[in-house]
Amino acid sequence: MEEQVRQVMGDVLNLDPGSIDGSTSKDSTASWDSLSHINLIVALEQEFQVSFDVSEIESMLGYSDILETLERKIHA
């Protein structure tokens, strides 16, 4: 799943998937603005066939947060 998330982030945020780690966040990444954040959320929904609510959307602001939220979602 982690590799998949990195691939999605790579495509949507125009990043090299190999460079994505715990430090990759909305604050630290130039290409991760409010617009691409929405794109990223929807792309993750499409990839993993899940649906995020607004509070989750607002909290998924970094690679680690995304992994955590997805883990919860998928194993719920």
Next chain:
Amino acid sequence: MTSSPNDLSAIRSSFINSLQAGEKFLAIELARTLLNRDQGLRQVTFISRQLEKSPRTKLALRPLKVALLSSFSVEFLRDALAVYSFLSGIDLHLYLPGFGQFQQEIRNPASGLYAFSPDVVILAVEGQDWVPEIYQEFLDKVPEGFDKALARFQEELQSLVQIFRANCKATLLVNNFVPPTWKKLGILDNQSSTGQAQLVHRVNESLASSCQQHPGLFIVDYAGLVHRHGALRWYDDRMNLYARAPIALDMLPWLSREYTKFFRGLTGQTKKCLVLDLDNTLWGGVLGEEGLTGIQLGPVYPGNAYLAFQNAILDLHKRGILLAVASKNNLADVEEVFAHHDKMLLKREHFASVHIDWGLKSDSLLKIASELNIGLEHMVLVDDNPAECEEVARRLPMVTTIALPAQPEKFVPELLQDGWFDGLAFSSEDRRRGELYHQRDEAESLRNSSGSLEEFYRNLEMQVTFASVTKASLSRSAQLTQKTNQFNVTTLRYSEAELAERMQHPNWVLTAAAVRDRFGDNGIVGFSMAQFCADTLEIDTFLLSCRVIGRGIESAMLAHLCNQAIQRGARLIRGRVIPTPKNVPARDLFERHGFTKVSEAVGGATFWALELQLNMVPMPTWMKVHSDVEVAAEL
């Protein structure tokens, strides 16, 4: 997903390589393959990023400047619109001002919109943002208030369009309005003429009628698009409230595909010919194995699904699309089906060309293109066999290939969803095109049996009618400038609005040439546009439909222009040839008619002139010429 990640990753690499190498058609084909497997956000953004990095000039894409004005945030549409435009060979330049600014952008002559100088302007306004009286304010209005609301809307629309036209000649595409997902009166709404459903219908009707009044204004059936996908799927309330993005992001490719139908129509890329396979495409089963009585075509599934497909294809024929067959089969077997299968909706005469042999499908397509004298890029191949589609796509990547899904009941949407054949004008010429090609076949066999060329021309008994372009012939004339590639000296594309503007001007002469011959009426097949400047008539546009090349009609058109020039006291008539890969037949037009070459520019454009006191282009004697043209007397 059915594709392995390695598979997709290999295609992505090929796509990147083809972009860098400037192989336009291959890149487009690979992008289409990627999107057919997955048109999700990931894929769309990936392709969009690659396009941004690609060498645009090397790819020789057609630039198109599009301004998108909306009442909500359409920033999310940017990537999808760029990607789907690319699939149609278009390099999209997008102007996206802040949302909610559409009135200001149009009404202010100094706005960014006009400074951008767009080719196309899209007005994507949701109903509640323009006519709130019938949406959110509905229950606060008394029934009489709706007439006022409708009148207010109509006035506003008129004034907006007028101001727009005063400042800009771009094509204007306006989304119509979607009925509200939840009616405030519930099941009572449709019982009265002042329910929301009816009111939205009336607003949409007034939008549609404004199309007829304003050349270059087209309605995008946004309501129809949302209907097809379902409002509950189309709109995303969560993202609307969170990010002011009312349209679900996974629906944006569909919206983009709808707009690109218009972009294709406007850049002369409407497909003209549908080439069909036979086995498991027009009927179920393989003819060579099942025989005439074994193939599935009739009232029972799956035969009825194939009938529905044939019906949709027949509809295309009635719209003026040429049909052809390219199938690996025995000719005798196929002829038997056409002659004896009583369930076939498509008859032999519906097809302008039929190629039944065991050779390469791409070879058949080349032969069909040559026979029908149309470009490969105007052809669509539909085949149930993905290997055949790939063979053609590899060798002839400019042909659009549609590999049919396994279930025949899905054929019709697959054929129709991208509107490959949708054009922006539908003339009587279009309606009769199939018939006209049939006539042309007869004319061709006449040519083969006539002695000299002139004898052949005479035997055609041609009658040419020249008339100034009017509102009635405006649409067809603009269509000709957009579609004609071969016999076209300058290949300048004009919108209806641009032609309409010149129509009003006393120094511009726009002439449509209609031709009848012994076999029937071809309708308007020639168009010229020229401008009087001092003592010279400058030819801006001179073109002839490929259907009637080789009959000397261009000589009559030139002779007619000379006559007009002389009547107005002009001394010189001048023309230009801008060579393109496609207009070889037109390149020697002026030279053949006694014009002198005045100069040649870097890039190959040549300039020609004829001194009218010394020389004339004589009107050919083998045709009858009628003229309705009034030429303004010399001032």
